[in-house]
Amino acid sequence: MHIVIIGNGIAGVTAARHLRKQSQHEITMISGESEFHYSRPALMYSYMGHMRSEDLKPYEDWFWEKNRINLKRAWVETIRFNEKQLVFADGSTMNYDKLVLAVGSTTSYYDWPGQDLDGVHGMVTLQDIEAMERHSEERLKRAVIVGGGLIGIEMAECFHTRQIPVSFLVREESYWNRVLPPDESTMVTKHIQRKHGIDLRLETELSEIWGDGDGKVKMAVAKGGEKFPCEFVGISAGVKPNIEWLSFSELELGRGIKVNDHLETNLKDVYAIGDCAELIEPQPGRRPIEAIWYTGRMMGETVAYNILGKPTPYRPGIFFNSAKFFDLEYQVYGSTPNELPENQSWFYWQHPTEDKAIRLYWSKASKAVLGFHLMGIRYRHEVCEAWIANETNINEVVEHLGLANFDPEFYEEHEEAIVSAFNAQEGTSIKLKSKRGLSGVQRFLKKLTSKSTARV
Amino acid sequence: MSNKSVHKTGLQWLGLGLFCLALLLFTAMLGLESYTITSDVLPEGSNKYQKAAIAKAAKDLDFTGQTFGSPFEVKSAYHEVFTKAQGALEATFEKSGAPDDLGEWDFKLGDGYFKDQLFPLIRSSSTGPITANPWLWFGLTFGLGILGGLLYILPKFSADPGIKNDHIYHSPLTRGLTLTWRSVFLGFTIIGVLAYGVTYMSGQWVWPAVTAGVAILISVLIFIVQNSAKHTPQRSASPDMASGTLGILGGTYLIVFYLLLYWSPYLITPWVIMVNPLTEFLSGGSASQWSVYGTLYTVIVLVMGVRMWSKYQHNKYQLVRTGSVMFFQTGFAFLIPDLMSRLGGPSVDLKLIWPLDYSFFFDWNLNSLLDSGTFGIFLLGWGVALIVIGVPVLTYFYGKRWYCSWVCGCGGLAETMGDPYRQLSDKSMRAWKYERFIIHGVLVAAIVMTAAVLYHFFTGNAQIWIFNAYDIRKWYGFLIGAGFAGVVGTGFYPLMGNRTWCRFGCPLAAYLGLVQRYKSKFRITTNGSQCISCGNCSTYCEMGIDVRYYAQRGQDIVRSSCVGCGVCSAVCPRGVLRLENGDDTDQFRADETRAIHITADSVGIL
Incomplete structure (x- = not known):
């Protein structure tokens, strides 16, 4: 059997690795973007000089040959699904028995006049980062970044390292407040505003981009008319599934490629995973498209089982994610909406002087813990997840909160302060019983498994 | 053109300038002294006949009274004198034998004596600005260097705490070399050390040959048996071309420094003269090249330790750990041994552990400890306890970090001066294969060498089958102690990363690592x-x-x-x-x- 995977991002590569681990089928992975798999979230580090481009590759180049995963560098032009055949840009073809579409996302553009000018880029692909480098070296004196998402702030950090002033246009009244609760959004907003050379413009939207007559960016114009002279416009107003090239085929598309619980598309032997896949019936509380590194990886693993005849529904488990805003780390576990739902309660603690905060969510009715939202403090995935999965009572969670602390040794443990603040809010008299440390965690996890709890 | 380097303030540029000036003076001062030979500075030999022969030859050849401009000239002139004195004693011995019941080799001058006396001769004949004013020069080099370094480092504390790795791979100082260039440097260094080894072992080419044989064997095993020829590394330190220019310069400087320090100390007597007042003040004794090394080492660990603090403000583990290596270097490696010798006892670095401290079981060390009464016995017991109890117990609880990155001097230098180069260590599978063969090979070599030395100590018999215990330990000291730990270990910081010795060579790290891997x-x-x-x-x-x-x-x-x-x-x-x-x-x-x-x-x- 010949299994062909289009796309060598994290979803495609995880699928290939698991397919190889469990089978001897022929596996081919195709990418037009890069010869080898690289870590997309790490693109910024090559621009900033933290790493060389080869350091972005999680596997040495010989890994693929050794594991008999054929790599092909080519753009797929069209797919003849009826004949189970791919057609490449150069006209050559390749047949498959099973096809995995792991074609990822592209930057969303919103039909701004001037968006095709030289110097308008997202930061999603290798080509994007090369363009940023080229423009930085050639003529970049000021940059404008449009959109207050995670990619925008990474672009801002990139330019910041090269002392290129940035105007950061954000539509919302506070950074990323569609996702972050108000206090956290304010904290990040202030963190950005403290950075020298970053001009954060809230409630500002891009209207159009002007060129200099040679087709190069000269100015970004905001709605309302304010002008921002610049040589580069970074676009970070979200990403969308990279599926335009698949329209006019038999493949069922929505915003992404429609897949069922087993990541199968409407066409036999064709699967879709990662950023490009749109679940027809997502799990409760989850979105149909989650363009996240971690879900891509889980889908890659799941699709491998399904292809190999071990039907496995896609169950991403308890949500988790992480990001970094300049120097400020961010982690979430479980469900952490930016506004408090009616049937839930939350508790927020913020460090009096440093950028550190924690927010806990729980159900009003059952008191079961629902989520952890962390700024500048690291919490342990295994512990938070076990608490959420077991619907642990919030009071018990708070009592043992130290177990979840994952900050390095010698870091101050704030759990004492957090517990007393919690007591003050809830009128409880909880005493902190567990501190940070692996041994306690190991005992805690062993006790859980011996109870053989049913996980979600 | 965007700015591909971290922004520096005027004060930082000044600091950088002062540091470069200090480095320049430090280097240039080696050529500032002249050397005047008086009868007082001539080597005295081990008896009156040798003394007379040397004095006569010096007079005949007009050596006494001459002033030389460089240590090279002194060396060649003195070599003529020495050869002549040697010849004279030889002739006397041929004619009438040794007087006063002296043995043949007590009477004649052996070749080794020339080498032994070169450093003291040059040092004591030295005159010039440094001899006249050692503290001034100490201030101009060490003082100015520290000042410049701190001016450069201290402003970094005002930056926001957070990861500070911007532009490391844009800088010609820290971006490293391509695999090819690195191989060239490493290859030349290895060949050079082995070739010099033949001279060092007085023409016994068998030791360099065996070493080369082992190196080739390891390469064959890795490339052919373990199939690494097909697995060419990509994640080795390899930016374009030889663009890590400042790194190459820095590495070359360090390599030359170590070559002089270990094998030609007679060329660096101005440095010794410069630190002599400090050493006298601390230990009461006079300085050697090791005093220079120790002082420099400690100053670098301290200043670059402050740099670590500024860089890792966001990480308390780094702050505490860096404080620890600074403390152990200053206290245990630098001050306490001096204090011990001031008190007249054996002078020991209490944190050194065999087999890193490969000379711990050498006869001269054992005898010195055994002759130093209760304190000596305590030190012997302490050293052995660290090996058999300290290492396994502490490593069980905390991993090898308790030593390697908290206490050890080599580790201390690597974690401070070496921090800017940590990214240059090769992450490829092939490098890991080399690492496992070499580091465990060195551990075996250290054990075999020590066993031979102890066999000799207890039986008095230096000859073991075809091997001589003295030769074994001499070669180990040369190859591993100086060549690997010093020249390659530190000289290659900007070329192969800051832990080249610790990773590939240190036998103590191998021992700690075995405990860490299997029981920790x-x-x-x-x-x-x-x-x-x-x-x-x-x-x-x-x-x-x-x-x-x-x-x-x-x-x-x-x-x-x-x-x-x-x-x-x-x-x-x-x-x-x-x-x-x-x-x-x-x-x-x-x-x-x-x-x-x-x-x-x-x-x-x-």
Whole structure:
């Protein structure tokens, strides 16, 4: 059997690795973007000089040959699904028995006049980062970044390292407040505003981009008319599934490629995973498209089982994610909406002087813990997840909160302060019983498994 | 053109300028002295006949009274004198034998005496600005260097706490070499050391030949038997061309420094004269080239330790750990031994452990300890206890980091002066293969060498089959003690990373590593599935561990080479890694089969 995977991002590569681990089928992975798999979230580090481009590759180049995963560098032009055949840009073809579409996302553009000018880029692909480098070296004196998402702030950090002033246009009244609760959004907003050379413009939207007559960016114009002279416009107003090239085929598309619980598309032997896949019936509380590194990886693993005849529904488990805003780390576990739902309660603690905060969510009715939202403090995935999965009572969670602390040794443990603040809010008299440390965690996890709890 | 370097203030540029000036003076001062030979400075020989012969030859050849401009000239002139004195004694011996019942070799001058007396001759004949004013020169080099360094470093404390790795791979000082260039440097250094080894072993080419044979054998095993020829590394330190120009310059400077320090100290007597007042003040004795080295070493660890503090403001583990290496270097390696010798006892670095301290079981050390009464016996017991109790027990509880990145002097230098180069360690599988062969090979060599030395100590018999215990230990000291630990170990910081010695060569690290790998609570845990495979951990691992390989699988990292510096955790943008001492029974946590993260039910079908 010949299994062909289009796309060598994290979803495609995880699928290939698991397919190889469990089978001897022929596996081919195709990418037009890069010869080898690289870590997309790490693109910024090559621009900033933290790493060389080869350091972005999680596997040495010989890994693929050794594991008999054929790599092909080519753009797929069209797919003849009826004949189970791919057609490449150069006209050559390749047949498959099973096809995995792991074609990822592209930057969303919103039909701004001037968006095709030289110097308008997202930061999603290798080509994007090369363009940023080229423009930085050639003529970049000021940059404008449009959109207050995670990619925008990474672009801002990139330019910041090269002392290129940035105007950061954000539509919302506070950074990323569609996702972050108000206090956290304010904290990040202030963190950005403290950075020298970053001009954060809230409630500002891009209207159009002007060129200099040679087709190069000269100015970004905001709605309302304010002008921002610049040589580069970074676009970070979200990403969308990279599926335009698949329209006019038999493949069922929505915003992404429609897949069922087993990541199968409407066409036999064709699967879709990662950023490009749109679940027809997502799990409760989850979105149909989650363009996240971690879900891509889980889908890659799941699709491998399904292809190999071990039907496995896609169950991403308890949500988790992480990001970094300049120097400020961010982690979430479980469900952490930016506004408090009616049937839930939350508790927020913020460090009096440093950028550190924690927010806990729980159900009003059952008191079961629902989520952890962390700024500048690291919490342990295994512990938070076990608490959420077991619907642990919030009071018990708070009592043992130290177990979840994952900050390095010698870091101050704030759990004492957090517990007393919690007591003050809830009128409880909880005493902190567990501190940070692996041994306690190991005992805690062993006790859980011996109870053989049913996980979600 | 964007600015591909970290912004520097005027004060920082001034600091950099002062530091460069200090380095320039430090280098240039080696040529500032002249050397006047008086009858007082001539070597005295071991008896009156030798003394007279040398004095006569010096007079005949007009050596006495002459002033030379460089140590090279002194050396060649003195060589003529020495040869003549040697000839005269030889002739006397041929004619009438040795007087006063002296043995033949007590009477004649052996070749070794020339080498032994060259350094004291040049040092005591030295006149000029440094001899006249050693403290001034100390101020102009050490003082100015420290001042410049601090001016450069202190403003960094005003930056926001956070990861400070911007532009490391844009800088010609820290970006490293291509695999080819690195091989060229390494190849020339190895060949050079082995070739010099033939001279060093007085023409016994068998030792360099055996060493070369072992090196070739290891390469054959790795390339052919282990199939590495097909696995050419990509993640080796390899930017375009030889663009790490300042790194090459820096590495060359360091290599030359070590060559002079170990094998031609007669060329660096101005430095010795410069630090002599300080050494006299501290220990009451006179300075040697090791006093220069010790002072320089300590100053560098302290100043670059302050730099570590500024760089890792966001990470308390780094702050405490850096403080620890600064303390152990200053106290245990620098001040306490001087104090001990001031008190008349044996002067010992209490934190040095065999087999890193390979001369611990040498006869002269054992005899010196055994002759020093209760204190000597205590030191002997202390040294042995560290080997048989300290290492296993502490490593069981804390991992090898308790030594390698908290206490050790080599580690201390690597973690401070070496920090800017930590990213240059090769992360490839091939490098790991070399590492395992070489470091365990050195451990075996150290054990064999020590066994031979002890056999000689207890039986008095130096000859073991065809080997001579003296030769074995001499070659070990030359090859491993000086060549590997010094020239390659530190000289290659800007070329192959700051832990080249610790990773590939240190036999104590190998011993600690075996304990850590097989019986220790220490591990680096991965925070569930939060890894984004970015590779910062692997890039900044000074021991060349591909940390990401484990982190992206959710595995705990239990590796013998990990020195627990904690930088992987400090540079992780997602808070994924944590150094921990846990329960060592959960070995599954380090299993490769740990599932990525789909739910328990689905994993069940695997």
